[in-house]
Amino acid sequence: MKKRIVVDPITRLEGHGKIDIFLNDQGNVDRAYFQVPELRGFERFAIGRPAEDMPQITPRICGVCPTAHHMAAAKALDDLYKVDPPVAAKKVRELLYNIFFIEDHALHFYFLAGPDFVVGPTAPKAERNILGVIGKVGQEIGLQVIEVREKLRGLMTLAMGKTIHPVFGLPGGISKPLAREDQQKFIDTAEQAVRFGQFSLKLFNDVVLKNQQYVDYIVSDTYSHKTYYMGMVDDKNKSNFYEGQLRVVNPDGKEYVKFPADQYLDHIAEHVEPWSYIKFPYLKKIGWKGFKDGAESGVFAVAPLARLNASEGMATPLAQEAYDQFYKTLGGKPVHHTLATSWARLIELMNAAERMKELANDPEIISSDVRVIPKKTPVEGIGIVEAPRGTLIHHYKTDDKGIITGANLIVATQNNAARIAMSVDKAAKGLISEGKVDDGILNMVEMAFRAYDPCHGCATHALPGQMPLVVRVFDKDHRLRQEISRG
Template identity: 50%
Template sequence: MKRIEINPMTRLEGHGKISIFLNDEGNVDNAFFQTVELRGYERFLRGMPIEEVPRTVSTICGVCRGVHYTASVKAADAVYGVEPTPTARKIRELFLNAHYVEDHCAILYALGFPDFVPGPTASPAVRNLIGLIETVGVETGRAVLKKRSSAVKIVEMLGGRPIHAVAALPGGWSKRITEEERQEILKLSEDLVELGQMTLQVFEDVVLKNQAYMELVLGDMYKVVCNYIGTVDDQDKVQYYDGTQKIVDPAGREIGRFQGKEYLDYIAERVLPWSYLKMPYLKKGGWQGVADGDNTSLYCVGPLARYNAGSGFDTPLAQEAYEKMKEALPPGPVHNIMVYHWARAVELLNAAEKVRQLAEDESIIAPDIRTPLGEAVGEGVGIIEAVRGVLIHHYQTDSRGIVEDCNLIVATTHNKGPINVAIRRAASHFIKDGKVDEGILNMVEMAYRPYDLCLACATHALPGRSPLQINIYDARGKIYQSMNNF
């Protein structure tokens, strides 16, 4: 049996590798997505005051910092049994949506689009951001960078820093928005909306109008049939900061909803011997292995999951783009993972519109930015829709608010099973009779890029930790160790 390694994996955040095993005929016998780094934040957050946690978990990743910051401060609210004031909630939502715009923009242009411009099998020397700019035009590239910088400026204005924010507090926010800042954010939001519209146009011109690329987008080689979890409001519209986590099965039937600590009723985590990244699955279906299909217990999160679980958006331009997208795609849940890129572009526009809506609200400059804290109640769960999907921060503290245990389930962790299926399916499709070259291996790598992997964000638990029992399995599927805590 021959082994092929893609090491390191390219155009993602963090470090990982792909191991592909070929049989004697040169066809794929199996393939594994392996995470080879360990960050360990679940461990060293213990002993830290809960109010310091948001500033600390922000440093998990320089790209995903805003979502960890937001989820953890929501958990800190719950530890103290408080809700942020209406003004503080609006500021947090404004912060999160500005972060959405700059993050989605970076992922689409730097990591996703280069597979289509100049093309999947082009030389790596041009299959990158620079090659993309050379193809779409320097002026377009300059406009994208300028408009994205407007989103970063809003993040800095609200959070105190452009990268790792410092303004969040349990129960609220530490810094008011002045009227002058509101007017500036309102002006900057026009750049964001234009960026969203431009990005959808680029996607249409580059991908939707190219028949060969659409065969990849809608082909079975990039198709994973699984369950989906996305956050929605009372009208089933996609939400990012708050809402209810809705679960649908591969046929689109709703099979559950949860909020807060209820996630433990639906999600279980498993440790496999070949990766530092845990493998979540739905408890209701039980562990069915790393396989997709109608009876799978695997699920995914992120833009495509939000598309499949929700019923559109609550802003007009994004809803119009969503309806156009829905008309062009097959009815029911879409399992073609390249559609992640399309859904991501629609969400960029949605988040930009939300920034504008929130900046138009004059009440956002009100002085009530923090709810007084009471005694620590000892446990808090913060859940948001991170850019990459559902993000769960769960902390247990003592009576002083000192963290005693924590559980982080990051979007890439949720997606671990479907990513592995996607890589195996793409490898089986493109590698035949032992023929392998750089272009073919990139077509395999294209199977994980729609999920927008952030492995730095996702690798925090050593095998076994409360509150869930973790079983460690050997290669034959037998339990050789069972743990409740590290």
């Protein structure tokens, strides 16, 4: 019988999605703070549970990126049992992971960022929504987004089971091989996904890059920080979402360090601030120098823009073409403009679609050799993947029966927390003057963090289902002057 220690319930969330803006005598911004709700308690929740439950439990932490948690957990179990999955198992995992990337990036671009870039940041609020996006780009495109996502999700269910209880990644491989008769479905959908990626990049070119006002927003100093960037790369320093080493480049774009997953604690430490429950990761050997950019400060960024900056290119041709155009248009590497993240996201979508096509066509993808049975006694395991929102780290320690005695999770939003806080502060300072704060200005302040797609998925799912966000403006005497809540 498995031993299970009962753990008391733990409060999961501290803080709210909250922006506090403090004005000075002139009504300009003295300092703005953005608080991300932090998921708490998971580490304690995991203790006493069998490690092999983690790929099933961790996806349920978050309704936004269950597949990223599932995959990070499966990789942590490979490492825990010191077992190397067969090549075919790794390929199927990577195939499914790229499918997840396409559907998640499509969701973000069209439905979350779209209102800013397609409809426009200062458009009337009533139009700045998903319906406004469809109104601008046309019904056909909306249908195409839905159709592609539906097919991709269908393939994920086919291979992984239901997303709420994924039964797929196991220590040493996967639960079942891909069926020969299903391979063609993956190939057909991959081709559609590649066309969809090309179409999305063209749309970005036509709607965003040909509109000088949008380009001005992207390259404005208000939305830029010269920080370090981290992302996973393959052995040729090309971006990879599933496997590789973590590469960090400095604000000049030069490699600062490259390290495998098991060395993350040598390079990443966490800083605590009195005004936020979230811990702010920073580069340990450079040190925490406050919310500052520049080579002297250990603040780093993750997610699409950071991944492009941290790599020496994309591993697939069409994505590489778009990567070259990206840096040519925005003035060379690295790009420090936060709002360029949406473009970077589409380049990654292209990359994921092309990689999906390569893997779907790989004869080995239907091999039945997909599992190595773990035999070693477990001690400690670390699994890292690039989640759509940035680097995701799972780290477990167990007793010799595989029961968890310690767990550490660093999620993408947390890795980005310091830079997000800087972005909100800088945007508020750049956009608010003489006490003038209206909905349009606040939306542009929100754009500063929305580009990172900070994950509030761990916030309650209870109705009405909106992201809870409160913006409070305080005067020079710290008296609440204005409060706007969303959700």
